[in-house]
Amino acid sequence: KxxxxxxxxxxxxxxxxxxxxxxxxxxxxxxxxxxxxxxxxxxxxxxxxxxxxxxxxxxxxxxxxxxxxxxxxxxxxxxxxxxxxxxxxxxxxxxxxxxxxxxxxxxxxxxxxxxxxxxxxxxxxxxxxGWLTEHMFVMGVHGPNNRVSYFTGAFPSLCGKTSTSMVEGETIVGDDIAYLRKKDDRVYAVNVERGMFGIIMGVNSKDDPLIWKRLHSPEETIISNILVTPNKGVHWIGKDGEVPEKGINHSGEWFKGKKDDNGNEITPSHRNARFTISLDTLNNVDPKLDAPEGCLVSGMIYGGRDSDTWAPIVQSFDWTHGIINKASSLESETTAATLGQEGVRKFNLMSNLDFISIPLGRYIQNNLDFGNSLENPPLLFSVNYFLKDKDGNFLNEKTDKYVWLKWTELRAHNEIDALKTPIGYIPKYEDLKKLFKEVLNRDYTEEAYNKQFMIRIPELLAKIERIENVYKTKVPDTPEILFTNLAEEKERLNKAKEEFGEYITPDKWQ
Known part of the structure; x- marks a missing residue:
């Protein structure tokens, strides 16, 4: 009515x-x-x-x-x-x-x-x-001998989703939503879309060279909620160059220092300002963008913003462990830009929480059933680009993700070994040292490796407690296997703590 x-x-x-x-x-x-x-x-x-x-x-x-x-x-x-x-x-x-x-x-x-x-x-x-709709990118990661392996990835907002799908040297199929179906005992994925509706805040020539180049090329582009200057130029938060003195934006006539009714300064562009483009106008678009059969999925990646718990890259033991201990345990710390308060951990099931239109327990069970019906499902990984040391300094460079992607590609083809830890498989130092040199032409020290891939047992146990509490209090139809898997991981961590202490460097798993 x-x-x-x-x-x-x-x-x-x-x-x-x-x-x-x-x-x-x-x-x-x-x-x-x-x-x-x-x-x-x-x-x-x-x-x-x-x-x-x-x-x-x-x-x-x-x-x-x-x-x-x-x-x-x-x-x-x-x-x-x-x-x-x-x-x-x-x-x-x-x-x-x-x-x-x-x-x-x-x-x-x-x-x-x-x-x-x-x-x-x-x-x-x-x-x-019996298929999946996921809040995921789809990308091609290029391996040895011109091999291309396809990965999907789920990241909450401001956690590196688009920047990962747009890594230089790799190819993009899609940056936002994927459909996944099974065929001949394998998983295939497509980009639901064929364009990009991206947040333009922070896009600049240094951090986003591919997007920057595309936005400055003579292709069809829609930009919304930015600042338009008197000479018909445009500006957004984080753009190269000086901030203009005045212009027109979402608030009407704008000038430096303009404040809203609550006394807060109005930024030149809206924080949710967007650009809209077709993916086939990007130099790094993958040839399988419109392939009817989709892309054969080698691995699936789940990442959040986490300053003190998850290592930069970890492979799950199996499909069930990945869906529960990685994907269904995903959290992301807020930034000042998101909620006005930094460092608040926000649970975000598979980075899809805001869009799930069925009971959460059923959604988790659907994911479990999807992969467990296959003899060789895709490998599942967790990533974390935001780990910090005790002084608040980031332990990784922005470009380190280039190496993590290459490692996942080699793991998907069983061409590189790994160390088994209580939370999954982590890279070996000698393999990362070689990859950092090959991919980034950078030396990678054992000191950096030990800091990044240290197993932080107090923080990991605290995370399990938080996740258990979410499901016990907010998800009445949670599959029982979720609590079983979390309890098993807790047991593995406590056993390691008794043997090696609370903070365990990778050499203990050799």
């Missing part, structure tokens, strides 16, 4: 865009046709860059097509073309019928229906059909 009341005549006097798209490549077992109705040129244009055309997919699937439907309206606009009736701002998601209504909103997350709104529909659908 409320939907009908709010939506009645909401587009009166507006232009209606009717767009047909497909999630996943066309003519594929992954293809999900979609129809978008919107009165926003921004939504229509953005989705043109982000998704594959879908009309032919509707024709291919015919009357049996199981498609998603999205209806969006900005509603009545004010003199700045901003949605007026915010008291009637709504988003309705009907997972059974596969339809989403969003109204009186212009925020990308609530208007670009095929992105995270469609993800909620797909999680519900895939849980019934």
């Amino acid at each position: 409320e939907i009908n009341e709010i939506m009645k005549d909401i587009m009166k006097g507006h232009e209606l865009y009717i767009r047909f798209f497909t999630l996943g490549p066309s003519n594929s077992m992954f293809s999900v046709p979609c129809i978008q109705l919107t009165d926003s040129s921004y939504v229509s244009h953005s989705e043109k860059l982000l998704y594959r055309p879908g009309y032919e997919e509707f024709v291919r699937q015919g009357k049996d097509a199981k498609f998603f439907k999205f209806v969006h309206s900005e509603g009545e606009l004010d003199e700045r073309n901003i949605s007026k009736n915010i008291d009637k701002r709504r988003v309705y998601i009907d997972t059974e019928e596969g339809i989403v209504y969003s109204m009186n909103t212009q925020y990308g997350g609530n208007t670009l229906g095929l992105k995270k709104l469609a993800m909620r529909l797909a999680i519900h659908r895939s849980s019934k059909e």
Whole structure:
């Protein structure tokens, strides 16, 4: 009833865009046709860059097509073309019928229906059909003899997801959402999209050379919520060069030192300012971007922002250990940019917590069943780029991830050995020393290795307690195997503590 009341005549006097798209490549077992109705040129244009055309997919699937439907309206606009009736701002998601209504909103997350709104529909659908919808990048990691191995990766916001998928020397299939299906006892993944809707804050020529180059090339690009200067230049937080004195941004007329109603200084661009591009305009796009069969998955990576617990890269013992002790135990520390308070640990199941549209226990069980039905499932890894020493200094360089990726690729082909610890397999020093020299032309000291890959038993035990508490108090349908696996890891850690002490260097596992 409320939907009908709010939506009645909401587009009166507006232009209606009717767009047909497909999630996943066309003519594929992954293809999900979609129809978008919107009165926003921004939504229509953005989705043109982000998704594959879908009309032919509707024709291919015919009357049996199981498609998603999205209806969006900005509603009545004010003199700045901003949605007026915010008291009637709504988003309705009907997972059974596969339809989403969003109204009186212009925020990308609530208007670009095929992105995270469609993800909620797909999680519900895939849980019934035996495949996975994950908040993951898909990338090609290049190994010896021109070999390319494909990895997926799940990271919460501001934890290195896009920067990992865009590592120089590797190739990107997608940076955000993946569908995973089984075929011939193997796992294949596709990028649901074919564009990038990225946060532009902090993008600069030094830290993000590939994105920087693309944003300064003559290709179609949409940038939103940035500062436009009087001479029609643009600026965003962290961009190369001096901050302009004035311009137009999300607050209207802007100048240095401008404050909001609460006395807080207004930044030149919004912290959630975005750029939208098609992936096929990137120099490092992978040839399998639109491959109907998808990419054969060699490994899956789970990473968070963690200053004192997880080592930089660890391989799980097996699929169950990876899904429970890595993916389902994922936490990320907040930054000042996210919540205004740094260092608060936030639980984020598989980096997908905000989008899971089924009971969490069922979601975990679906993941367990998916891999355990295979004779040789992909390897699972945890990564952590944010480990610090006791003085608060980072123990890793930003580029160290280049090496961790190469190590995972070699492990996926069983071409490199590892040390077995209570929390999984860690790299051997001599292998990393060689990789750092080959990949980064950097010397890698044993002192750095020992600090990075030390097993920190008090912190690891405290983490298990936190994770157990989350599932005991907030997830009533938690699979019992989760508590069993956490208890087994706790037992392994306590046994190691008795033998070697609370902080154990890698040489003890030789």
